Amino acid sequence: MLAATTNGYDVTAYISHSPGLDGLVSESDLSQLPDNLQLENFSAERTDLLSARTMALAFAITRRASLKVGLWVGGFLLEIISHLWYPAMQKLKRPQPTKRTIGLPNPESLSGYFDTITTVILGEGINGFAGTLASILSIPGVGRAIAVNVVSTAFIIWFIAYIYFEGPHSGTTPKGEGIRRMIWMVMYLPLLASIFLLFVGMKNQFLLTAFISTIKASTAELRGLLNRAHFPNNITNSALWETNPTIKEFMFARKIIWSDEYQKLIEARGNSTNSQEWTENVHAWTSRLSLTIASMGKDGVPENVQTLVDTYYNVNSTFLNQDLRLQNQDPRLSMYSKILIELMDGSLQSARYILIFAAAILISLGLQSLAHSEIKANDPIKGLLLHVALLWGSCFLYFYSSTSERVFQWLEAFWVLPTIAIAYGIQFLIEVTLTRFMDTTKENKRKNSDTEAARPPNLTSQSYYSEPDKDADYSGRQG
Template sequence: MWSVATAIEVTGHYFAPPVDHLRSLGSLTVRLAALVIIILGEGLNGITGTLRFAATSVGFNSRCVALVLCTGVVVYLTFYLYFEGTRPRISKNRRSLWICLHLPYMLSVILLMEGLKNILLYTILYNSIVYSITQFLGLLEMAATGTTYNEMVAALDETMPPFLTKIGFSWDDGWREVNRAAFAAANGTEADILTVITGEMYRLLMNMTVQIVKQFESEDQSPAAELAILQYLHNDTVVHIDAADGANSNLPEFVKVLAAILEPQVQGVRWISVLAGGTLIFLALINVTQSWPKDRYAWGSALSRFLNGTILLMLVFMNIGSGDFGSLHPNGAIWAWLDSFWALPTLAFSLLGQAIVDQILLVLAVRSAKRALKRTYEPSMLDSLRDSKDHAHDPSQPSGASLATTYPPAPATGEHGNSWSIWQPTHVPLTQQQSGYVHNTVVGHQDSYGFVAPPPPPSLPFQSTSFQATGGTGIPPGGVVTPSRPR
């Protein structure tokens, strides 16, 4: 139905495009940015729910803390890389393509957030199960060092209750089931009794595992997982396969049940590298479409994001030959990668490296722009007219004159008896007040562009008032003139 509605909408716009005055002139940048924030917020909300289970899980250690930090780095850098490359201006011809590229990008972000939640849940749950099994088997080996059966039971009663209390499991109830099965097989041989006790201990371990999984899940388990658990707990034939080899058994049936329990979390995790790579690839396309790179640094950022996403995308080839999670293929590269706890650090280091590359390119771009600006405005010693070219409105200078030339008053007395050789306007600064002629001196670069207007000429005998020559500029005689310099 959605595809039909979309096809009708596209067809309608193709045959009857909206008129220009009905088109919106606003930008979708703010709306798309808000939508990305909402998507990241919802994903972060789901991840924090997993953290609540992780903090109270059995075997929570520094490795789990590192996984949580890597998850936070991935979420933050996904947010940072999008908004660091977002610009409000965009060409109208590319606006439609830019908006369309947001659809696969946002879809990748949604699935990436869900995959991060599942992989964090899987890794911490797997860590708790491995820790519990290792601790349980270690306590059994310590108790087996006793010389008699009563010494072994006393050692188990001392060590098991504190450990199982953390899981929320009762040692008394579990040991009661073991004793009941042992009494039922009392008429058999010693080897049969030992096999029965070993099988019951494995069932006790299965109950512990189910209790650990319940601490992480609020929903019911899958029907396949429930059936596998019931088969292992109540079918003696199934548990006898694990107990046949005693302590040297690889627990094939136990591992199958464990795979059925963990399969819902791990199936989406195997494709998380595709989702992380897709976010970087579509983000690079969005940046290029939004604003065509103008220099090699912008191209370097876009190409590095595309290359980084392609490398993450190629990790999907680890699924080749790995089989399903329940088959436990011995050469499954994807399962070895997930079980090694390096899946989240791989994603975090990839995005962190991309952020570092972007910052380095940004610093280089700023330095290059500063050098170019400095070369543009730096005066050339080979061009004596460079300063006048750069500043067209500077006052003209006579040849050989100083850049700081002033117009001093004449030292002699006028022919009509007007003595004004020592006359100085009251508003001229003291640094410019001097008597006599001013000789030309060579100075450095011009720092001040002010000059003093020449004094008025002497009045003629037939003039009733002195003539004030301004040259049509309105500059009072003897005034200080500082022309504005263009910027």
């Protein structure tokens, strides 16, 4: 997290130049700069402040903790030594062959290779989440939804790691060279691909959550700022409104220059002939501004979407008023709603498939467990049926929603990642329950086998009857 949040941090800021500027500028002179330079300074200062806070937190955690740091360093060195020591000891214990031969790798080591690949994918996924989270934390208006997503993501990763590494057959390969081993190896392809694609979808959900929560929080905060400034009283007083520091900082945080928006608001005021038309023009101005906030400038917005935003921003008020009515009547026909859907198109599609990838992970693990087990063992089959049920629920969610309305409501409630976390939590409880049951069954079988082995043989149950010898003399007479 520290590396992600300090990526691109300029150590020369405040020393040779002000953040985002070519030279040093005092705080009193910043207000005299053009608005575009003030915006650059505000954005750079916000990023540097986040990096500085992260570094300060890291130093504060390790302050007066020399013993803790020493243990960390010692553990790190011990880990390195153990990785070097164990192979060396194994090589010394292994008898030296008289003639070097080339052979195939030990089949039993295949599980170790796959475990390493899975560990790398999990680690890269965590690193990707840290980078995405670092970029989200600098977005204004991000609320508690991000915290819920972070907690859900942590549980999802932990559940996946537990189910994979602590399963009943983890670290082993199926016996034999038949169809079982082939199924076990083939199932690693959908397993690893699903883990990777699930993590990509989860990162998209991070961005989508930040997008939706930013729009909601920014719109509510803008209304509050305007109400506290007694809008629209004295709206034509540029000295009072254009230089308002609170509104100006609010706009800078969203990469918007307030003076430009104020001039557009004044033009709308001049084009209004009555109070009704002025109210409609204010609604139109607010809609344009919300789209600008949603796109957060032009960074990362597709060209076709930016064209729609620019068109919406430049159309007349009559069209915008009609579009506002369509939003209440049929949002699917509204241009405003179409732009929002285009902005979230990738995340909407990702939400449709993210549960399928989550279910594919469990199904792949279930098939691998089935390949390990005997045909008469029905526990893996039960687990596989549970995985299929989860996949069926995912497909039902995808095909039942003919439009994006239900999916959008699900996204808007920020329940995508918590839903996956709950599903994996249920599977975790099932795995723990089955493991305890299997351990109890194995222990009872072992006790019964030990009892049977320790019991003495029943001599009365054995038959010693034999046929008499017909040639033998049983009369007792001597010849």
